[in-house]
Amino acid sequence: MFDVRPVETDYVRHRATQFRAQVERRLDGSLTEDEFKPLRLMNGVYLQLHAYMLRVAIPYGTISPDQMRTLALLAEKWDKGYGHWTTRQNIQFNWPKLVDIPDMLDALADVGMHAIQTSGNTIRNVTTDAFAGAAFDEVADPRPYAELLRSWSTDHAEFQFLPRKFKIAISSGQKDRAVIASHDIGLRLTERDGKPGFEVWIGGGLGRTPLLGQVVRDFLPEEDLLPYVEAIIATYNLSGRRDNKYKARVKITVLERGLETMRAEIEEEFKARRRDFHGADREALSIFKDRFRAPSFRNAPTDAYDAERAANAPFRSWTDTNLHPHRVDGYASVIVTFKAPGQTPGDASAQQMRLLADLAERYGHHDLRVMHDQNVALPHVHKSDLPALYAELKAAGLATANAGLTSDIIACPGMDYCALATARSIPIAEEIADHFRAVGLEEEIGNLNIRISGCINACGHHHLGHIGILGLDRAGVENYQITLGGDAYDIPAIGERAGAGFPAEEVVPAIDRLLRAYLEVRQDATERFIDAYRRLGPAPFKAALYPVAADA
């Protein structure tokens, strides 16, 4: 059991009170919209296509049952009964009224939550491995470091007006499940001579200029984490471009100025900054390590689990796909996908949130994680509890056995909600999922990451999809470009555009041809789509997507 409530609850309350006064001043005319907009963005309030949107921070995706119930309360009382998990492990509410948002922030503050720095040109929510503290291949729990970065970056005076937004991720397993290569700063937790530290990456990002990060420091001792990260951001704060919004991310700074120049400046800055850290950061880290101590794991037989697996085929199938190996014998991490048939990827109803809270208390050591792929994990479940957990999830429509499969699609809200979108994402995701369920190929296809963005800002991470889909406006009609060969995890790669885009109604047939071609050419069932693509190159897949062009 750990205490997820930030220590600075008074500060969160103070900020909520401050925002209430700002809203009042906007409504009585004391503030213009131009003056108010940066203030609302600092509190996660956007104005979207149909309504305001409130993005609530879930630091490194870790959330307690009480906090989850508060999200349910917000959804029910001030929204339309649901929320949307984001790829930064946060949650968005699509329909709040501006006049209600101060009350929503007060309710969040009651459980130590807030919407601070979920928008604006600041350091955003630090993300990490959803299986932190649980994964079988973990070097150490990354959350104390994530919490250190969170508390340091919250309201950091120097970094409230960066050239552009800034995203940090920490991975902690042998396998990177935090997608560090696509972050402004990526930290890979590792060890050298038995001491923890980080491989530090900078300059990754998606959007209109997708770039993978590069290693700027191959080993950073843990005690130097804050001064070094501060040195990177301070260097970028001065040299990052402010003349052009589209060239303002650190990835462009690294590209234009060169990694070596940046590294030299960062190291110089680091030497100076390190002298100003007098140990408070190391004390805080030690407190956070204690806060995130492991729960009291049970040592119990797993016979009931084995028996249920033998007797119940749907349960067996769910455990095959939706469990992740745990570092403790007898335990597993459970992935609850929010990608059921007909469901909008990543949408959770208030009822489902409350159920997750109850289940986490009953079976999951009071721990829940929002995953960057818009699912939710219960990181610590004893296998003997899995049959009961599964039954309750199933009754609520939350036991879809599809984690990592074709229908487990990441999709941004697209033009159904987003003011920036150029096309819709959600209907495309639903149609693809429905189609492959209907033709019964999902299991046969196996692991596949499909990712859909409704504009080039790439919130749906389409560049990192094995199959990426990008929605565009072509002469007033929705049109979808397909990219192939992206990978967020094993060998990070940016997908390559396959060719001309497809009208909405031709996307599903195109993906169908593509995946049937894959099934034809794969060596065996263990060769995933991305593996076959790497082995064969794009030619056979492009030929499937564009049969006429290939024949010509």
Add this chain to the structure above:
Amino acid sequence: MSKAFTLSAARPGVITANDLRQGHNVWMCDDGWTADPRRATIFEDEAIAELALLKAIGQADLVVGPYLVEARRGPNGPEPTHFREAFRQRGPSNYFHGIQADQAQDIPETAHV
């Protein structure tokens, strides 16, 4: 937002924005703002539309981000010419929320100001 277009009788337009307090989409109508896009005032004259837009900008205590966007005349009032505006007038496609739901329930115009 919409691409620039030259307002004319052949390519008329409407002025739209978001309600400041509640956030929903509104359209300028003859007697203020309405949440029913079919009641929007149609502009055909560029000078008149620009003046109306300035007036809208001056109503920052009521609306946020007003802009002029192309529309066409339909049997029940102005209709969108671009799918983005069509979604703004209808609501999302994944849930029966937004204006489509309000119209179905014949909710009285709370946005009328």
